[in-house]
Amino acid sequence: MTSLLALSPLILVCATAIVVMLAIAWRRCYDLTATLTVIGLNLALAAQLLAWWQAPLDVTPLLTVDGLSIFGGVLILVATLACATLGHAYLEGARGPREEYYLLLLCAAAGGIALVSSRHLASLFFSLELLSMPLYGMLAYTYRERGALEAGVKYMVLSAAASAFLLFGMALLYAFTGHLDFAGLGGALASAGGDGWLLAGMGMMLIGLGFKLSIVPFHLWTPDVYEGSPAPAATFLASASKVAVLVVLLRLLQSAPATQDAWFHSLLAVLAFVTMLVGNLLALMQQDLKRLLGYSSIAHFGYLLVALVINEGLAVETAGIYLVTYVLTTLGAFGVVTLLSSPYGGADASRLHHYRGLFWRRPYLTAVLTVMMLSLAGIPLTAGFIGKFYIVAVGVEASRWWLVGGVVAGSAIGLFYYLRVMVTLFLPEPGMQRRDATTDWAQRAGGVVVLALAALVVLLGVYPAPMIDWVRLMAAT
C-alpha cells in the first residue's frame, strides 16, 4: 500500500492518459480533453505530497521514491501543466485531430516521472523510451508544416540511434558486472576500478543520455527540432524531457562513484567545457528565437554538466537549483513564443523580426520575455542569477578553473545574444508583416501561466530562500 501511495503520481498520470484516450474514443471534445488532462496533472502534482510522506522508499527493484525523484516529478508535472495550458491556446485553431496532443503529452509525462524514479537500467531504458516516443508524435503534430514533420523525423531517427548506443552501453555494463540496478552497478564499478570495458559501457550510455540532453557533440538535432516543431512540443522537449534525463544521469553518477575515474571524469569535463562554448557561440548569429533558445539550452546544460562533473559538496543542490530556474525561465520564454503563434496558423512566429517592436504592441508580453532573457543571461534579481551563482560557486569551490573560465566566457557571450533579443523587442517597428498574440491573451489560461512564470522568476530572483530550502530538503532525502 505504501508502495502504491509512493507511486501515486505516476499511477495518476497513467490513469489520466487512459481516461483521456477513452474519452477521445468515446467522443471528441477538445475542451473536455484539455480539462481532463489538467485535472489529472493537478491531482498527480498533489499526489507528490503523498509520495513525499512515504519517501524514501524503494518500490520494486526498478523504482525508488526519494527526494530526487519527487523533485524531478514536480518539475516535470509543472512543465507538463504549462505545456498543456499553452497547447490549449495553440491548437485551438488547428485543423484535424487536436485531442491526441494531450494523450501524447500525458504519456511522455508518465515516462518522465518514471525516469526520475528509476534505479535500474531496465526501468531507465523503458521510461526513457516512453518519454521519447510520444515526443516524436508531438514534434510532428502539425505535420502539414514541412518543418514540423522534418523535426519529428529527425528527432526520431537520431533518438533511435542514441537509444541504440544507450542499450549497447547497458549490455556491456551488464555483461561485465552482472548487475542492472544502479546500486549494484555502482558497487561493481567501484571494485572494478577503471576497467576499459566498463568505461566503454559508461561512455556509450553517456552518448545515449547526452543526446537527450543535447550535449555537444550530440547536440546537432536541437536547433532544427526546436525551430521546426510546434511551440508547445518544443517547450516540453526543452523543459520536462531534459529535466527527467538530467535527474536520472545525476542519480546514475551519484550511485556509481566509479564514474569518478579519471578518464571518464575528464571526458565529462571536456564535454561540459565544449558544450558551454559551442552552445553560446553558435547562438550568436541566430535569427530565429526558437533556434536561439535551442542553442541557449545547449549552453545551459553545459553549465549544469559542470555541477555533475564536480559531483561533490554543493553539486547536487546546485544542479537542483539550476534546473528549477532553467525550467521556469525556459517555460516562460517558450510560452511567449507560443502565445505569439497562437492560435496555430502556419509556421510559428519565431523569427526575430516577428518580435521587432513588440513592446509597442504588447508591452506586458514584452516585459515577460525581457524578464526571461535577463534570467537566462543570469542577471541579478532574476532566478537565473541564483543558478549561475551556484554554478560559479561550485566551480570555484572545487578549484576547477577551466570550467569556471568556460562558465564566465560562455555567460559573457550569452549576454550578447540575450541582449540582442531584448533590443529587438524595443526597436521602433517598421511596417513589416506581423504575427501577434490575441488581444485578450492575458485573460486566457496560457497568458496567466506565462505571467505567473515571469512573476515567479523575479520573485525567486529577489527572494530565493524558499526555493533553496526546498531543493536542499529534496537533496537531503
Add this chain to the structure above:
Amino acid sequence: MSLLLIVLLPLLGSLLPSLSSNQRRHQCALLTAAMPLIALLVTLRETPGVIAGEVPRLAFSWVPALGLDLALRLDGLSLLFVLLILGIGLLIILYARHYLSEADNMPRFYAYLMLFMTSMLGIVMADNLILLWMFWELTSLSSFLLIGFWSHQSAARKGARMALAVTGMGGLALLAGLILIGQIVGTFDMQTVLDSRDVILADPRYLPALLLILLGAFTKSAQFPFQFWLPQAMAAPTPVSAFLHSATMVKAGVFLLARLHPALAGSQEWLYLVSLTGLVTMLYGAYFALIKLDLKTILAYSTVSHLGLITMLFGLNSQMAVVAGLFHILNHATFKAALFMTAGIVDHECGTRDIRKLKGLWRYMPMTTALAAITAASMAGFPLLNGFLSKEMMLAETLETPLLGGLAWLIPVLATIGSILAAAYSLRYVRNTFFDGKPRELEKTPHEASFPMRLPVLVLAIVCIIIGLFPAFSATGILTTAADAALTMPAPELHLSIWHGFNLPLLMSAIALIGGFMVYVLRQHLFTFHRQFPSRNSLAIFEGAVQRLVRFTQWGIDTLENGSLQRYMLWVVISALAVSGMSLMGIETLKGELAVQKADPLLIVGAAITCFAGLATAFLHRRRLISLIMLSVVGLMASLAFARFSAPDLALTQLAVEVVTVILLMLALFFLPQKTPKESSASRIVRDVLLAAGFGGVVASLNYALLTRPLNSISDYFLEHSVSGGGGHNVVNVILVDFRGFDTLGEITVLCIAGIGIYKLLNRLRLFMPSSDSEGRPWSPDRYPMILASVSQSLLPMALLVSVFIFLRGHNAPGGGFIAGLVTAVALILMYIAHGVEWAQQRLSFQYQPIAVSGVAIATLTGVGSWAFGYPFLTSAFGHFHIPLIGDVELATAMLFDLGVYLTVVGATLMILANLGKVTTSHRPSKQKEKA
C-alpha cells in the same frame, strides 16, 4: 535606515521621470533631481558622524544560502564616493536638461541615469561582497543603456556593446574572485573580509583570487590592456560621459581596489601587478591623449591616464600613496566632469568636436573658455589648483617605492614623463580649441551657452579652486576619514598645503609643467613621428574580432548545422566511435577466459547468408521490394540462429513477429513509389561505408569480448525452479504465465488497450488506393492472385491446428499462448491479403475487440480465481493429464491464463492489422476535388 534611503531614493527617482512627459522638460528634470537631492541631504546629515569616526551599518538577511545580505555601510570611503556621485549627479541632471535636444526622449534618459546612480551608490555602500557584485553588474547593464542611448547611431550601439562585453566579462571574473575570497574567509561580510588579510595572503588560492578580482577592476577602470573600450564609449551623450567616465563608472574599479586594499594589498603580487599596470596605463593614455583629434576622445584617453595614475598609487603598498590615490579620485572627478561638460558645450554650440576645425572660440564663449582653462590647468597639475596637490603627492610617493629594486629610479622618471604629457595635452585641449586663430568650417556660428548649462561647470571649477587654495580646510577631513576606511587603521597624518618648501617633488612638478609646454610647442614632430605607425582603431579591431568570430560561428553553423540528417548522424556515430574506440585502446586483449566454440559448416553457411542478405538490403535499398525480401531473410536467419542456439521459443516468437512486421512494411510500401531516387554521391558512399565498417568493427570486437567472458545471469534460478514452482518444462512460458504472471497480465492489458486505441484512432483515417505507381504504370488489376488465394485457404485450417498444438504443449515444450496467438493472427491476416478486406470480413463476421477484451478478462479471472481458493493473486495450480497423440498435458490454471494471452494477442493483432488494411478505399477522389 537612512542608509537604505540613500540607495533607494535614486531608484525611486528612476520611476519618477516617466510620470512626466517629453514635452514638460522642466518638470521632468525637477522630478528627477528631487530624489538625489534628498539623498544628498540625508548623506550630509550623516557626514559629521562619519567624520567623527562612526560607521553606520545596516544589515538584513536576504539569501543566507548564498551568503548574500542586504548590508550597507557608510564609512569614510563610501562617504567620499557617495558625495561625489550624488553631487556630480545633480549637476549632470541640470546639465542634461539643457543638453538634450527635443528629439531625445528625456524621461527615458533620466530613468537610465537614476538607475545607474542607484547601482553606483550600491557599489560604494555595499557591506557584503555579493551585494557589491550585484550592483557592479547593474552598473554594467545601465551603462550599456546609457552609452547606447542614441540607439540610431551605429557607433553608439557598437561602443555600448563593446563596453558591455569588456566590463561584463570582467564582472563575471570578479564574481569568481569574490566567491573565492568568500571561501577563503568563510563569509562574504565585508568587515570580516577586510579584517582577515593574513588569512587571505597565506592561502594558496590568493593568487587566482587576486587575478580574478583585478581582472574585474581593470576592465571596469579601463586599465591596460583593457583600456580600449573607454574611448569608444564616447559615442554616448556628453552628460553620460561626464558622469560615467569621470566620477562613477570607471571609478568603480579603483574604488574596488581601495575597498579591498586592506584585505588584498601587501603582497609582492599586488605590488607588481597593480602598480605596473597603473604606470603603463598612465603613460599609454597620456600619449594617446596628446595625439587624438576628437575633444571627447582626448578627454577619454586622459581619463585612462589618470585612472592609471590612481591605480599605480593603490599598488604602491604605502599608506600615504593610498591617501594620495583617494585625493586624486576626488580631484579627477571634479576637473574631468567639468572638462567633459565644456567639451559638450563646444559640441552643442559648434556641431563638431574635431580639434582641427575648432579654433579661437574665446571670441564667442569667453565664460566657457575661462572655465575650461581653469579646469584644464588643474588637470595639468598647475599650482593653486587641486590637481597640483594630488599630483605632487603622487610624485613624492613614486620616489619612495621599493618597486623594481635597483631600477626604482625608473618609476619617478616615468611618472614625471606622464606628468609632462598630461601638461602638454591639457594645454593642447585649451589652446587649440579656444585660442589659436579663428575657427574654420564650422557648421553654425557658435555663441555662449546658456547660464544653466554653464552653471555645473562653474560649480566644479570653484570646487577645484577652493580645494587648491585651502586644501587643509576643505579636503583633509573627508580624506582622512576615507583613508581610515581604506586602510582599516588610522591614516598617516595628512598635511595638505600648497607650499611644502623646495623639494624633489616640486622640482618634478616644475619639470612637468615646463616639459609639457615644450612638448606642446614641438608637438608637430611627435605627430609626424606618430604618423609612421599604421593607425589602429580599437573599435575597428574589436569589430574585426567580432566579425571574425561571427564568420567563425557562421562557418561552424554551416558545417555542423546544415540541416542534413545524415550529417548529424555522422557526428553522433563518429563521437560514439571515438568514445568506444578510446576505451578499447586501453585494453590489452579482446579475448576472455572462455574457449571459442567450434564453428560447424551449418553455422558458417548461416552466417554467410545473413551477411549477404544484410548487405543486399543496404545495397538494394533503392529497389524496395527486393530490399524488403532481403530484410525478411535477415529476420529468418535471426530466428534460425535462435533455434540453433537452443532458444526455440524465442525463434518461434521472432518468426511470428517477423512475419507481422514484414506485412506492415508491405502495407507501407504500397503507398510509396516503387524506387528510391539516387541520393548519395560516390564520395559520400565511401565515407558511409568506411564509417559503417569502423563502427561495425568496434561493435563486433565488443561483442566478441563479451561472449568470451563468463556470464552470470538470473536464468539459472528460473531453470531450477520452473518445474517445481510452475509445473512446466518450458521455462520461458513458465516465466510468462507463472513467475511473471502479473507482468504478463499488465502487458496483455496494454496490448488490448493499444489495439482498441489504434482501432479508434484509425477510425477516420482514409488513405486512397493508388491506381498507378509514381511513374504512371498501373498496378496489376488482378489484386488477389489465384494461387495465393487457394494456398492460403488450405493453409488456414492447418495453421489453426498448429496454433492449438503449440498452445497446448506450451507449458512444457516450446510454444505457448503468445506464439499460438501470433500464428493464428498471421494465418488470418494471410486471408485478408489473399482475398481482400471485403471478402474476408464477410466470412469472419465477428468483431475483434470483444476477443481481445475477453482475453484480458479470462486472464484476470484466473488470477482472481486463486483468491477464491484463499491463495494470493495469480497463484497457479496444476495437474497432469494424458491426451492421446499430443502426449502428457499438464493442465495448470496457468493454461487458462495462457488462453487469455492467446485471445488477446489474436484480437489485438487483427484489430490493428486488419484495420490498417481497411483504411484504404479503392475509391479515389478526382484531383480537382483534392485541391478544393
